[in-house]
Amino acid sequence: MSVGEALPHESAALHVTGHALYTDDLVHRTKDVLHAHPVCSPHAHARVLRLDTSSALEVAGVVRVLTADDVPGINDAGVKHDEPLFPEIVMFVGHAVCWVLGETLEAARLGAEAVEVDYEPLPAIVALTEAIDAESFQGNQPVVARGDVSLGFGAATHVFEGVTEMAGQEHFYLETHASLALVDEGGQVFVQSSTQHPTETQEIVAHVLGVHSHHVTVQCLRMGGGFGGKEMQPHGFAAIAALGAILTGRPVRLRLDRTHDLTMTGKRHGFHASWKVGFSGDGRIEALEATLTSDGGWSLDLSEPVLARALCHVDNAYWIPHVRLHGRVARTNKTSQTAFRGFGGPQGMLVIEDILGRCAPLLGLDPIALRSSNFYVDGQATPYGQVVRHPERVAAAWEQVLTTASVAQRREEISAFNATHPHTKRGLALTPLKFGIAFNFTSFNQAGALVHVYKDGSVLINHGGTEMGQGLHTKMLQVAATTLGIPLEKVRLAPTRTDKVPNTSATAASSSADLNGGAVKNACEQILTRLTAYAAGRDIPWDELVREAYFARIQLWAAGFYRTEGIHWDAAAMQGHPFKYFAYGVAAAEVEIDGFTGAHRTRRVDIVHDVGDSLSPLVDIGQIEGGFVQGLGWLTLEDLRWDESDGPGRGRLMTQSASTYKLPSFSELPDELNVALLEHATEDGVVYGSKAVGEPPLMLAFAVREALREAVGAFAEPGVSVELASPATPEAVFWAIEKVRA
Numbered sequence: 001m002s003v004g005e006a007l008p009h010e011s012a013a014l015h016v017t018g019h020a021l022y023t024d025d026l027v028h029r030t031k032d033v034l035h036a037h038p039v040c041s042p043h044a045h046a047r048v049l050r051l052d053t054s055s056a057l058e059v060a061g062v063v064r065v066l067t068a069d070d071v072p073g074i075n076d077a078g079v080k081h082d083e084p085l086f087p088e089i090v091m092f093v094g095h096a097v098c099w100v101l102g103e104t105l106e107a108a109r110l111g112a113e114a115v116e117v118d119y120e121p122l123p124a125i126v127a128l129t130e131a132i133d134a135e136s137f138q139g140n141q142p143v144v145a146r147g148d149v150s151l152g153f154g155a156a157t158h159v160f161e162g163v164t165e166m167a168g169q170e171h172f173y174l175e176t177h178a179s180l181a182l183v184d185e186g187g188q189v190f191v192q193s194s195t196q197h198p199t200e201t202q203e204i205v206a207h208v209l210g211v212h213s214h215h216v217t218v219q220c221l222r223m224g225g226g227f228g229g230k231e232m233q234p235h236g237f238a239a240i241a242a243l244g245a246i247l248t249g250r251p252v253r254l255r256l257d258r259t260h261d262l263t264m265t266g267k268r269h270g271f272h273a274s275w276k277v278g279f280s281g282d283g284r285i286e287a288l289e290a291t292l293t294s295d296g297g298w299s300l301d302l303s304e305p306v307l308a309r310a311l312c313h314v315d316n317a318y319w320i321p322h323v324r325l326h327g328r329v330a331r332t333n334k335t336s337q338t339a340f341r342g343f344g345g346p347q348g349m350l351v352i353e354d355i356l357g358r359c360a361p362l363l364g365l366d367p368i369a370l371r372s373s374n375f376y377v378d379g380q381a382t383p384y385g386q387v388v389r390h391p392e393r394v395a396a397a398w399e400q401v402l403t404t405a406s407v408a409q410r411r412e413e414i415s416a417f418n419a420t421h422p423h424t425k426r427g428l429a430l431t432p433l434k435f436g437i438a439f440n441f442t443s444f445n446q447a448g449a450l451v452h453v454y455k456d457g458s459v460l461i462n463h464g465g466t467e468m469g470q471g472l473h474t475k476m477l478q479v480a481a482t483t484l485g486i487p488l489e490k491v492r493l494a495p496t497r498t499d500k501v502p503n504t505s506a507t508a509a510s511s512s513a514d515l516n517g518g519a520v521k522n523a524c525e526q527i528l529t530r531l532t533a534y535a536a537g538r539d540i541p542w543d544e545l546v547r548e549a550y551f552a553r554i555q556l557w558a559a560g561f562y563r564t565e566g567i568h569w570d571a572a573a574m575q576g577h578p579f580k581y582f583a584y585g586v587a588a589a590e591v592e593i594d595g596f597t598g599a600h601r602t603r604r605v606d607i608v609h610d611v612g613d614s615l616s617p618l619v620d621i622g623q624i625e626g627g628f629v630q631g632l633g634w635l636t637l638e639d640l641r642w643d644e645s646d647g648p649g650r651g652r653l654m655t656q657s658a659s660t661y662k663l664p665s666f667s668e669l670p671d672e673l674n675v676a677l678l679e680h681a682t683e684d685g686v687v688y689g690s691k692a693v694g695e696p697p698l699m700l701a702f703a704v705r706e707a708l709r710e711a712v713g714a715f716a717e718p719g720v721s722v723e724l725a726s727p728a729t730p731e732a733v734f735w736a737i738e739k740v741r742a
C-alpha cells in the first residue's frame with residue numbers, strides 16, 4: 001500500500017541538493033539562446049505617443065526589438081481581451097511597452113535603456129478607496145442573497161456597522177516568472193514555462209502567434225512556487241518568448257528578475273468591505289449585509305472568479321439566516337491582481353472573522369463562545385444554496401483543539417500574566433475554517449492522465465497537473481502504485497506537457513489531487529482490468545504478467561479521465577452546489593505583544609485540520625504548516641505599499657524588494673506549532689477517501705490575528721471593541737493599542 005504512507009516529496013533530494021531543474025536552468029543546456037528584457041513604463045497611466053527602437057538596435061548584442069507591429073495574431077495576453085501584450089496606453093508603473101532581445105541579458109538591458117518612448121501622462125487611480133469614490137469598476141457585480149435582511153435586522157437585538165479593509169499579498173515564489181521558447185524542426189513552437197496552467201499558456205501563445213493550439217506545446221518541469229501567481233500571469237511572458245523565437249529562429253529566454261517580477265506581476269487582491277450585522281440577544285447572527293470591493297488592478301485577469309469565491313466564503317463556518325452580499329471589482333492603475341492561495345476565500349472569510357472579533361466585546365460575549373454558537377449544524381445551507389455536509393467536523397475539531405491545547409487552563413494563565421505585566425500582554429484565540437473544494441466554474445472540474453506500462457513492467461505516468469512544490473506528483477505516484485498494486489519504485493512521472501494530456505485545467509483551487517488523482521486512477525484501472533482478464537485467476541508476478549500480456553497483444557497503456565460529479569453553479573444567480581465538499585479546520589493561537597512597540601510573537605499554535613484520509617501525510621502536514629505560515633505573513637507582516645502621493649512616483653510599488661517587504665521566516669514561526677490531522681474523516685466520492693489540502697490551511701492564520709486582537713484588548717477596559725488593521729504589523733498593533741488606551 002502506497003497511498004497513505006508518509007513519504008518525502010518525490011523531488012525532496014533534488015530540491016535540497018540543487019539538482020532539481022527549473023525552467024530557467026534549461027537555458028544553459030540550450031544553444032544560441034537570446035535573452036528578453038522589457039522596456040517598462042515609469043507612469044501609472046499614460047498614452048504612448050512615440051516609440052523609437054532604432055537606438056536600441058545600435059547597442060552591441062541587441063538582435064531585435066519586439067513591438068505591437070510584430071504580432072501576427074491577437075495582441076492580447078489574456079482571455080478577457082483587456083490585456084494588450086504591447087499597449088498603446090500603459091496602465092501601471094512597470095507595464096512593458098516593448099521587449100528587447102539580446103545575445104546576453106546585459107545587452108538586452110542596455111538595449112531597453114536605449115529605447116526612446118514619449119508618454120502623455122494621464123490621471124491615475126491608485127488607492128482602492130480612490131477607485132470606489134470615482135466609481136472605477138470593471139467586470140460583473142454579483143450578489144449572493146438569501147432571506148430578507150431587513151426582516152433580519154428588524155428582529156435583531158444588536159445591529160453594528162463597520163468597514164473592514166485588508167491588504168493584498170505578494171506571492172514571492174522563490175522562482176520568478178520564466179519561459180524558454182524554441183521553434184522545432186517542424187516549425188512547431190515549444191515553450192518551457194513556469195506555469196500553473198500549461199493549456200491556457202498554450203492557447204494564448206497560439207492566439208498571439210495566430211496559429212492553432214496544435215502548433216504549440218507547453219511544458220512545465222516544475223515550479224519553484226506558484227501560489228496562484230502563475231495561474232494567469234505566465235501567458236504573456238510565454239507569448240513574448242514564443243514570438244521572439246518565431247521571428248529570430250533562435251531560442252528565446254524570458255526570466256524576470258525579482259524587481260521586475262514584483263513590479264510587473266499581479267498579487268493577491270486587497271479588499272474593502274462595508275458591512276452591517278445584526279445579532280440576537282444571545283449572540284446569534286441574524287442578518288448580514290455587506291459590499292465587498294476588490295482591488296483588481298489594471299485588468300480583469302482572474303478578478304471575477306476571485307470575487308465570486310470571496311462572496312462564497314463570507315459565511316466561513318457560520319449560519320447566517322438573512323444575508324445579502326454585493327461584490328465589485330475596482331479598476332486601479334496597479335498590477336493586475338490575480339489568484340493567490342485561497343483565491344478570494346481568505347478575503348471573504350476575513351470579513352466575518354473581523355466582524356465577530358470586533359463585535360464580541362460589544363455583545364459582552366467570549367469570542368470563543370460567540371464563534372462556536374454560530375457554527376453551521378446539519379441540514380443548513382450556505383447563502384448560495386449548498387447544504388453544508390459534515391458540519392459536525394468543525395465542532396469536533398473545535399473540541400479537540402480546546403482539549404489538546406489546554407485552552408481553558410492557558411486562558412487563566414494568560415489572565416494572570418496580563419494582570420502582572422503592564423507593558424506586555426498575551427492573547428489566545430480560536431478560529432474555524434470551512435473552505436469549498438472544486439472550481440466554482442463547473443467545466444474546469446475535469447482532468448486527464450496518460451499511463452504507460454512498458455514491456456519490462458515499469459510504469460510512466462503523465463497527468464494534467466503541474467508541480468509547484470505542493471507534492472502533487474508525489475501523490476500521483478502513490479495513487480498509480482496503489483491502483484496497479486505495485487511498488488512505488490516501478491512508477492516514474494514525466495513533466496507536464498500539453499501534447500501528452502490536452503485541455504487541462506489550471507493546477508489550482510486545491511483540486512489537483514482530486515481531479516488528476518481520479519484520472520490517474522481511472523487510467524490504471526483500465527490497464528488493470530485488461531491484465532486481470534488476461535491473467536484469468538492465475539497468480540503471476542507483475543513483470544511476467546506484463547510481458548506475457550504484451551505478447552498476447554493486450555493494450556498496456558491508457559488515457560484516463562475524471563470529472564467531478566454532483567456539482568453545478570449558476571454564475572448569474574450566484575446559486576447552486578459549486579463545491580464537491582468542504583475542507584475543515586480549527587486553529588488556536590497564542591501571541592504576546594509589546595505595548596511600547598507593537599512587536600509581536602506567536603507563542604503557540606495548535607491546529608486540527610481535515611484532509612479526509614490523507615494520500616500522503618508528510619506532504620499534507622507540510623502543506624498545512626506552509627499554508628498557515630503564508631497566512632500569518634499576509635495577516636501580520638507583509639505590507640504592500642504603493643506610492644499614493646501626487647509626486648512623480650505616483651503608482652510605484654514602494655515595497656519592491658525583500659528589504660522593504662517582510663516575509664515570514666524562521667524567526668516568525670510560532671515557538672510551538674502542533675499540527676494534527678482530523679481522524680475518522682474519510683470523504684466518499686474522492687480518490688482514496690482524501691480531501692484537498694493546498695489552500696485551506698492559509699486561513700487557519702486568522703487565529704493569530706484574533707489572538708493579537710485579544711492581546712491588544714488586554715490594554716483596554718473590558719467591553720472595548722478592538723479594531724486591527726490588516727496586515728496587523730507591529731506598527732498597526734502599536735496604533736491599535738494607542739487607540740484602545742485612549
Ligand code: MTE
Nearest residue numbers: 225226227341469470508509510511512694
Ligand atoms: N505549495 C507549495 N509548496 N507551492 C505552491 O506554489 N500553491 C498553493 C498550494 N500549495 C503552492 C502550494 C495553491 S495556490 C494551490 S491552488 C495548490 O497548492 C495547488 O495545488 P493542488 O491543487 O495540488 O493542491
Ligand code: MOS
Nearest residue numbers: 228340341508509
Ligand atoms: Mo491556487 S490560488 O488556486 O493557484
